[in-house]
Amino acid sequence: MSVRVDVPPGMVHGDVDEGYGPVADAFRRNFAERDEVGAACAVYRHGRKVVDLWGGYRDGGRGLPWEADTVVVMYSTTKGVASLAVALAHARGLFGWDTPVADYWPEFAWRGKERITVRQLLAHQAGLPVLDVGLTVADLADPDLVAAALALQRPLWEPGTRHGYHAITLGWYESELLRRTDPLRRSLGRFFADEIARPLGLDFCIGVTDDEVLRRRATIHGGRTGLQMLLHLRDFGPRTLAAMLKPGSATRLSVSNPPELTSDTALNTPELLRVEIPAGNGIGRPSAVAAAYDAALTGALGLTPATLEALVRPAEVPAGGDEDVLLKVPARFSLGYLKPTPAVPFGSASDTAFGTPGSGGSFGLADPDTGIGYCYAPNRLGFGLLDEREIAVRQALFHDVLGERPQAARH
Template sequence: MTTPAATTVAGECDPRLAPVRDLLARKLAAGDEVGACLCVMSGDEVLVDLWGGVADAASGRAWERDTLANTYSLTKTMTALAVLMLVDRGLLDPDAPVARFWPEFAAAGKDEVLVRHVLGHTSGVAGWDRRMTIEDLYRRREAASLLAGQAPWWRPGDGSGYHALTFGTVLAEIVGRVTGRTLGEFVAAEIAGPLGADYRIGVTEPEPERIASMIAPPPTGFDYGSLPPDSILRRTLLNPAFAPSVTTDPDFLAAELGAANGQGNARSVALMQSIVTGGGTARGRRFLAPETVERIFEVQADGVDRVLGAPVRFGLGWALPGPSMPGVPDGRVCWWTGFGGSIVVSDLDRGITIGYVMNKMAPQLVGAPNPNDYVAAVYDCLDR
């Protein structure tokens, strides 16, 4: 039986967006959500900061204001933001070869792989040739070295193949080479810390009572194992595959997987990505020049992605509006999602940032129904 506590929505909501609060409450009551949080910002003003449900289904522990959850691939937007900050400082050039900053990466024909190819998922380095485990990824320098030694799986720049995990490994290595700091250290010191945002890539002091337990999605019915061994989709998504139950393990939390293990909530996600929405400025502090933010909208690929099997228009580090996420409107808008449904939308035209994080996972890698519903409801309210 669903308890009243499991369906209670707490937090603040601008009256104009009351239907968004009602939608979250309905989804909690119907079991479409177990625990979730939602944040909407207009510039620096928080219009919606809501949370509800339970963070741990087994114990019934409530989802609180400071609950954190694994955001899966939404983490990539934080990694991309870090890379853009280095671009802004003149320390990185998206049009330069990765090997300029990481010489070993030039091996096996990758001398022409550009930084923007990685940011746009077009580098051809979508996965590892060697069989990997999730524990192998924790040893980030060794995982990066393996990628440096292998050949690209297709001609760099020739369309996208989602870099599900290598996005974080390659870009974290570049950040480390340029700054002398790990990706997690850079994000903490240069983005999350100055903003007071509770988002971490690498939780070295875990607080179990704050971490939500992810709930695995229902099976899709598709047998990935039936794909040919040389399938790019299989080699990317199953190498390694890891269960959602791993995301509360101390070793996973402490690892810095810049593509998949950022821990945060809707408030911290929206706050950090409001830098993009604000043309480089958030809470009165300039993080990026406006012209650096505009580079996000340089289209890197526009077509059916080799891994996702869906049409995705990739800009520089984020996706741009397209049919795979119909709730996201057209315009100067960028977004990305995490496996299971978490999403962030930065709408520069309207000055709106939307963050959503949850623990009950949908099976879709892109285009899950809940985030689409929330995003559409926000725009419906604000466009009235």
């Protein structure tokens, strides 16, 4: 449902530390100037929360205000949270980055996948963005069934030679890797809940098990039609949009299994929130995501220096170059994360930042140089691979407050 509402200034709440006023100003302007409906933003620095903002409506159609404890679906921002669980498992010695996945999961070797390493899989280089076996939402509750479907998949390109965004499948592959290496055989959602969310007190989950979370959730306002997307051609880029709209393209198929996922508001349904889609259906408070990234940097998460250094290190570009086969734009991926490029700058100029943006406007990241853990998440879905509302807030933080580089590419 597409919605436009007027948000009075008095509906923006929260606090910022001294010196972070420009972030609050940018957050407010999103409601006044950029048609924001509801959103929240949080920033941690060196273990301390310095920005905690929320405002607008968690349901614009019904006029329900966004509260301090409102949770929101974050689409692919979930990938970064999920990959923190993978990083923690690596830090505990459960697997190695450069070991073939099949060493831990023998069936993965089927159909030409025997040499794919964990690093290649997490860098979207495995050629596995599409799943040929059709799944239902109910199937997603059976990890053995999902694992069999994943194992049967044949790569779309020679692994390691190119990369293409594994929009949905990445999280399921990560989850099965965890199930095969965790002594308790936990799924990614359960591992995250037990080892990260509960110890750190984070209000975020992948696979809802408590209906109280559903009662606090923000309604996703979308309704993005093909025509509306064409009107935002500049935001998407013509080649990206053409690939997304073309029936039968790998880009389209990568977000069409189960078929319910083709609707941009599908994640309003409890059924899709109760199953685990670690690449896209995480739900929680943006402050929890910012805190999780902060914990990765401060040591509270439990990453070893070697594991953290691997996340900070520049991405290894595949032999075929950095153009994404599916998104048709240059990109750099490493260990489950997007890394900064001249086209998509984020964090400080050192390019040590790591994070993931989500469809519609969310973004969570860690920036080691400044000690920042950051997340912004709205409930009105925007257009494009990145969103002007989020960029405006991130620009205020990194450029205006911290004196770092601009957060948008110059054209």
